[in-house]
Amino acid sequence: MKTLNVLGSTGSIGLNTLQVARENPSLFCVSGLAAGSKSELLEQQIREFSPKAVYLADEKGALGISSIFGKKLKVFTGLQGLREFSMFVEADILMAATTGTGSLVSVLDALGGGKKVALANKEILVVAGDLILSALKSNPSAVLVPVDSEHSAIFQCLQGSNQKYLDKIILTGSGGPLREISAEKFSSLKKEDVINHPKWKMGKKISVDSATLMNKGLEMIEAACLFGLPVDRIEVLIHPEAVIHSMVEFCDGSVLAQLGVTDMKLPIQYAMTYPDRVPVTASRRLDFSQIQEMHFALPDRKKFPCLDLAYAAARQSGSAPCVLSAADDVAVGAYLDDRIRFIQIPGIIEKVLSSHRTVPSPSLDDIQSIHDWATKETVKLCQAY
Numbered sequence: 001m002k003t004l005n006v007l008g009s010t011g012s013i014g015l016n017t018l019q020v021a022r023e024n025p026s027l028f029c030v031s032g033l034a035a036g037s038k039s040e041l042l043e044q045q046i047r048e049f050s051p052k053a054v055y056l057a058d059e060k061g062a063l064g065i066s067s068i069f070g071k072k073l074k075v076f077t078g079l080q081g082l083r084e085f086s087m088f089v090e091a092d093i094l095m096a097a098t099t100g101t102g103s104l105v106s107v108l109d110a111l112g113g114g115k116k117v118a119l120a121n122k123e124i125l126v127v128a129g130d131l132i133l134s135a136l137k138s139n140p141s142a143v144l145v146p147v148d149s150e151h152s153a154i155f156q157c158l159q160g161s162n163q164k165y166l167d168k169i170i171l172t173g174s175g176g177p178l179r180e181i182s183a184e185k186f187s188s189l190k191k192e193d194v195i196n197h198p199k200w201k202m203g204k205k206i207s208v209d210s211a212t213l214m215n216k217g218l219e220m221i222e223a224a225c226l227f228g229l230p231v232d233r234i235e236v237l238i239h240p241e242a243v244i245h246s247m248v249e250f251c252d253g254s255v256l257a258q259l260g261v262t263d264m265k266l267p268i269q270y271a272m273t274y275p276d277r278v279p280v281t282a283s284r285r286l287d288f289s290q291i292q293e294m295h296f297a298l299p300d301r302k303k304f305p306c307l308d309l310a311y312a313a314a315r316q317s318g319s320a321p322c323v324l325s326a327a328d329d330v331a332v333g334a335y336l337d338d339r340i341r342f343i344q345i346p347g348i349i350e351k352v353l354s355s356h357r358t359v360p361s362p363s364l365d366d367i368q369s370i371h372d373w374a375t376k377e378t379v380k381l382c383q384a385y
């Protein structure tokens, strides 16, 4: 029985994580739940899982939770609260599934303390990949297992001694909701068209990133960091059926792929049970008789300029991916709030990137101040539009 702390329990990954815990009561005991603002959903989760502590970023909501559960439950809130909460819970497994960068310090603490981190939160790996890797290396008991389906696929293909022969990563992606829509129509897109991903049901931010292909760019940066390859040996390949979740090519030309149904519960469960595996029902298994064809194509980089912006930031390395991620976060938020148009997202990110002078090996303090700077710059640009 492992104790589990879920950061982002009310989100898409968080809900799937709790479903895996619900289905495996002899393996996981939920000891912490953290959310942003959905106090009613958090309240239901508290009643079901009886954690020893919770965190809610929204202070009013946290007060409400406190008054409902009284002394039986420790409730944390406020800017510093998430770190204090994670230290208090001290779970065997930390599921990092918030959006943004708020969970970075909790992840560094957990790895430094020799815990297992199941990492869904891609922003923190993009922004502070080197710091996360050094925290991982600082404690031989620490384990980092990626949750993103692509990185889980690569991680699974590289078990055993495979990593030393790795030549290339082939990062597959369905192409997102706009794959078949011409660029001329992008200016008149409705938000539903942008958010409705054809294969995966996800939170709004990552859904917009999938439509711009920024998500693939962020995943490429994550993969370079997690698997230690230069970005130019990470190829993005469009595979609309999303049956193959990614591939690795070895020095002898052999290619290994990981396949599975498009259900995030599978990579989530693998991260939670790693290095073991737990059986699943037929509905979560591939039925090859139903797969008529599989297609592959290179991405249209003109139509989706965010992909090249991510490659450029990754080549610059240092603080550039931090600026990319912060600018994307704000620009996508502004689009979701109807303050800018979909087609303006790449231009805004490019402007912020081009006005930043890269810091080669940023410290945690550098990252925090560069992230703040990029956030403010992007807010200003979005206001100007």
Ligand SMILES: NC(=O)c1ccc[n+]([C@@H]2O[C@H](COP(=O)([O-])OP(=O)(O)OC[C@H]3O[C@@H](n4cnc5c(N)ncnc54)[C@H](OP(=O)(O)O)[C@@H]3O)[C@@H](O)[C@H]2O)c1
Residues within 6 Å of the ligand: 007, 008, 009, 010, 011, 012, 013, 014, 034, 035, 036, 037, 038, 039, 057, 082, 097, 098, 099, 100, 102, 120, 121, 122, 123, 147, 148, 149, 200, 201, 202, 203, 204, 205, 206, 264
């Ligand atoms: N969804 C996917 O299939 C998928 C796949 C791969 C990777 N990822 C990555 O996983 C992360 C989560 O994605 P998602 O799709 O699950 O996002 P989501 O549905 O938007 O959920 C985000 C979660 O973070 C919580 N949160 C937001 N701000 C917070 C704060 N300040 N403190 C504590 N919790 C906070 C939210 O709480 P409230 O809802 O209560 O505000 C919610 O529980 C992202 O980094 C994403 O890129 C997601």
